[in-house]
Amino acid sequence: MANSTSGESVLQRISKILDTFDHSSPVQSALEISKRTGISRSTTYRMLHELCHEGFLRRIEDGRYSVGLKLWEYGVRANGFEHFGRLARPFLQGIHETLGFNVSLATLDQDEGAVVYLERVGARENTQDLTEVAGRLPAVLTATGMVLMAFSEPRIWERGLREITVEQLAKIGMDRPQLRALLAKIKSEGYCHLSGVLVPDSTGTSVPVFGKKRELLGAMTFVAPRQEVDLRTQLPVLVSGARSLGLAAAVPSPSANPTEWETYSFSALGV
Template sequence: MANSDSGESVIRRVARIMGAFTRARPAMTTAELARATGLSKSTAHRLASELAREGLLDRDDAGRFLVGARLWELAARSNLLEEFRRKGLPFLEGIHAAVRQHVSLAVPDIDDGTVLYVERLDQYGNAVMNLGEVAARLGLTSTSPGLAILAHEPGEVRERFMVASADDGGRELRASLAEVRRAGFCRLASGLVEENVGYAVPVFGPGNAVMGAISVVLPVAEDRPEMILPVLVSAGRGLSRAMGAEKRPYSALPF
C-alpha cells in the first residue's frame, strides 16, 4: 500500500478519516475533515471522495461527507459484536421492563484498557447522567461492566492492571475483583458519576471465556439491589448460554 511523504500508509490515512466522525461531528466538509485529521485538503478530499464512491462514506445535500450505510451493512452481516448486540437486545429489553432503569451491553478492549458499549436502553425521564453511550469507550477499571469483565479475565491479564494501579500496589483492585468473582456481580457506587450506582454481570461465551457484560445504572437514591440483581443475574446466565457458554455456577450469593 502506497505511503505518503511522511511514510504513513493509505490504510492509516483512511482510518484517520473514518475515525474523525463522531456523534458531535457526524458530517464534515473537506476543510473540516482536513483539520480533524491533520491531512492536507487535497488528500482529505481525494480519499473521502474515493470512500464515497465505494459507499463507505456518503455526501449530504450540502456536499459534506458522512459515514455511509455500507459500513453498517458490512458490520451487521459479519461482525461478532453485532451478533452479540443482536442476541443481547432481548435480554436488555427484559431487564429494562422489570427495573425501568438504564441498561447497557458492553465488550472489553483489553489492549486499550476500555469497555466499548454496543447497546443501551434508556430510562425516559430519569435524571441519571449515564456516560455509557452506544459506541462510547470508558475505562475498564472505572466502570461496573469493566470490573465484571476484568474479574473473569485470565490471571496474567488481571495482574497487568493491578501493576498499573501503582498507588497501592493493586491491593484495592485485587480485592474488588476477588469480590466480583465471589459474588458473581459488580456493584460500583459513585464511580464516574457521584450520584450513580452501577451493577454489572459478566457474559461468557464458548469455553466459558468472558466476552462482555450487562449493566444497570440508576441513582444512588433509588438503589434497590433486591429488585435489580435477580433480573440482572438471570439475564447474564441466559445471554451466556445464547452465546455458547457451558452451564456454570454464577454466584455464591442467594438472591
C-alpha cells in the first residue's frame, strides 16, 4: 500500500482512525479525528469518505462520524472470540450472582502484551473495576494478564519480561526476577491474586480457562474490594465456573445457543 509523507501506509492510517473511536468518543467530527491521529485534515476527510462508502464508518446528520455496522458484522460472523464471549455469559452471571462481584472473561493479545476483555457481568459503573468489553489493560498490571502469561508458551513469558517497563515494575512492586518467580508460582498454584495495582483498594483474582486438550482459551476473573476477599470460599466458585466453561467450549457446536447453559448452577458442582 502507498505510504504517506510520514511513512505510514494506508492501512496504518485507517487503523489510527478506527482506534480513535471508543466508549468515551463514540461520535467524532473530522477535525477531532484529524487532531487525535495527527493525519492532515485533507487526508482525514478523504479517508473518512472512503470508510463511510465501504460501511466501516457512518456519517450522521450533524456531520460527525461513528463506527458502521460492517465492522460489527465481520466480528460476529468470523470471530470465534464473539462466540466464546456469548458462551461464557451464563457462567459469568452465575459467579456474579454467587459472589456479588464483577466477573470477566479475557484473552491475551500476545503482540501488544495486553489483556482484551471478551465479556463482563456486573455493575456498569464501578470505580473499583476498570474492565470493559472490548477494552484493553496491560497484561503485567492485572491478575488476568498474569494468569494468561503464566499459562502461555515460555516465549510469551520471555517477551513480557523483556518488554515490561520500569514504571510497570514499580506499580507491581517487583523486579524482573521476582516477576519471573511470580509467574512460576501462578502456574504451580493455578490462580493469581493481585491487590492494589491499578486501583488502590481493589483486588483481582483470576484463573485460566482450558479447552478439551488443555489448550489455554482465556482467563476468568472477579474484581473485589480488598476488605471483602475470602479466597477460601470465593476461589472454588471461580475455578468451578472456569472449568465448566471449558467443558462447554469443548462441545463442537459453533451455532449453539448460549441459553442452553442458563440453568447452570454451582450447587450442581458441590460449591
